[in-house]
Amino acid sequence: MQITKCLHTALLVADLARAEHFYGTVLDLPKAERPLNFLGAWYQVEDYQIHLIVAESVPADLVNSEKLGRNRHLAFSVTDLAAAKDQLLVHGCSIQMSASGRPALFTQDPDGNVIELGETQLA
Template sequence: MTGAGRGTAGVLGLHHASLVIADFQAAREFYGHHLGLAPLERPELGFPGLWYDLGNGQALHLLRVPNPDPTERAVRCGQDRHLALRVDELETFAARLEAAGFAVERSRSGRPAAFVRDPDGNAIELIEDGA
């Protein structure tokens, strides 16, 4: 049944999520190199940005536009708005980010999940696939 029982119209899944960035090089390094996401071709939209493939027809859109939010956020990542990504080998992935200088915060719930902030302060949750 689709559309929460309301006939045929309804949400089918996530198409993309968008985050605001300030520095292209820092974003490319974090999302492309450290997270290992593959870039997608992006049409000319009248403002700069980057797109990355999240798999299964889903994408991450990074927007270089004025940021209305503070990049320094005095709240734990798990209590902040965030993007959650499935990963394999969470501890290996987290160790690689920590070695690159990113603070990784393990989930307090005990489940195999961790949080990291990108160079612009956006919170990213990493959840071990199958958890």
Template sequence: MITYKSLHHVSLNVTDLEKAKEFYGKTLCLKEIERPDFGFPGAWYEIEGQQLHLILDPTSQTIRQDKHLSSREGHFALRVESYHDTLRWLKENDVETLEKPYSKSGFAQIFCADPDGNLIELNVDQNDFS
């Protein structure tokens, strides 16, 4: 049997590190943290005790072949404090979104994608949604 403590990190390949850092750091407002020198470029972000790791690979392709926004493809989810504030911020920053405020999941969801098409869900519990 395996006993888990938490999800530690998610790693994503990106083809343009500076574009990705602009998106994750400035648009999604994630805090970049120190990253060991692995001999290849990348960036790490801390999210409430968990981490997101970006790995530069200019020839990489994301899991998603079709880059349109979808809630049914591989993605990772981040819990946010305010659905409306998050949606407003993304729109102010010209980020395309797919809104699912009344999802059967019980989460009010906003889907968006990074510059490489990696899909991201931002959500709040529907009980906190008004």
């Protein structure tokens, strides 16, 4: 077997409208076409997708609330971490800067899924 790329990540959400606000407005991700007939939404990040799947309940599974990066999480690259931080704060999201000192922060979506945003330097 030779895996060639990651296609998507599926996340459970309890409230689709609330999750769509977070991924579409707060994170500003474009919505992708979704040809399925059960509740959910897809978002596009270049050739990768985030699939939101509505569930009756979403388990809270943080194992370390002091260091969000030591939990299951989804990581995105951003070009301007300060601007990303400001956007999250404007929308009332709590943030936790990376404890390692690297340019990265952690936040959570409304269902508690941990999101990492790390700054990438353009060449």
